[in-house]
Each structure stands twice: as structure tokens, then as C-alpha cells.
Amino acid sequence: MSETRKVIVDGVEFEVQLEGEGTEWKATVEGQTFSIQIPDAAPVSKKKRSGGGKKKKSGTVSANIPGKVVTVEVSVGDEVVEGQVILILEAMKMQNEIQAPVSGKVVSVQCEEGQAIEANIPLVVIEPVAEPEAE
Numbered sequence: 281m282s283e284t285r286k287v288i289v290d291g292v293e294f295e296v297q298l299e300g301e302g303t304e305w306k307a308t309v310e311g312q313t314f315s316i317q318i319p320d321a322a323p324v325s326k327k328k329r330s331g332g333g334k335k336k337k338s339g340t341v342s343a344n345i346p347g348k349v350v351t352v353e354v355s356v357g358d359e360v361v362e363g364q365v366i367l368i369l370e371a372m373k374m375q376n377e378i379q380a381p382v383s384g385k386v387v388s389v390q391c392e393e394g395q396a397i398e399a400n401i402p403l404v405v406i407e408p409v410a411e412p413e414a415e
Contacts, residue, residue, distance in 0.1 A: 339406035347371030358386045384408040
């Protein structure tokens with residue numbers, strides 16, 4: 281792996297060309313090459329930003345592109361689990377399985393088989409199961 285980094289040493293900025301993998305690296309600074317070892321070298325993973333806790337998911341299901349409803353797999357009153365296929369939508373000549381974003385009870389179905397739908401219009405509304413509060 282090779283990359284160029286800017287580093288500041290004692291207040292002076294340098295451009296450093298780094299080449300290597302694992303613990304053995306070569307660093308080239310202003311034409312001089314140095315062999316360096318990084319004993320605890322592990323792949324650096326990017327930190328994920330935390331939203332400050334669990335994000336509450338919406339129970340409203342809509343399509344992000346227009347299409348045609350092929351089948352509706354649920355009815356009002358049905359209990360669904362997160363990830364369960366609730367309808368199949370045809371868009372751009374492909375059939376897409378639309379899954380429940382949350383577990384809960386279906387409180388509204390606003391589409392039917394064969395219906396052409398627009399993007400971002402609510403199709404199914406699920407009332408999420410109340411999760412126990414963490415103490």
C-alpha cells in the first residue's frame with residue numbers, strides 16, 4: 281500500500297510518502313527514505329458516527345421510486361417482524377421485495393395489487409412493538 285500524508289514535526293510541515301504493509305514501512309521525506317516499524321500496526325478502521333443512541337425506526341413503508349404493486353403480503357391487523365416481506369413492487373422491470381422496517385402490527389394498507397404507485401407515498405403503516413425501556 282502506498283499513500284502520501286502531511287505530517288507536522290516540531291511545528292514544521294512535511295509531505296511524507298508511505299509504502300508498506302503490516303509492521304514494515306518505508307517513509308520518504310524530502311528525497312530521504314527511512315525504514316520504520318510499527319509494532320502494533322493493525323488496519324485502521326474508520327470510526328462510525330454515533331447518533332447518540334438508538335435511532336427510532338419509522339413504521340411507514342413507501343417506495344423510493346414509482347412502480348406497480350405486484351402482490352401485497354399483509355392485511356390490516358397482521359403482526360409482522362422486522363425484515364419480513366410485506367409487498368412486492370415492480371419498478372424498472374424488476375420485482376423488489378419490500379420488507380417491514382420494524383416489528384409490529386399493520387394498521388393501514390394503502391395500496392392494492394396491480395396499482396401503479398408514485399414515489400414516497402405511504403403504502404403500508406406498521407405500529408411498532410413497544411420496546412422495554414433500558415435502565
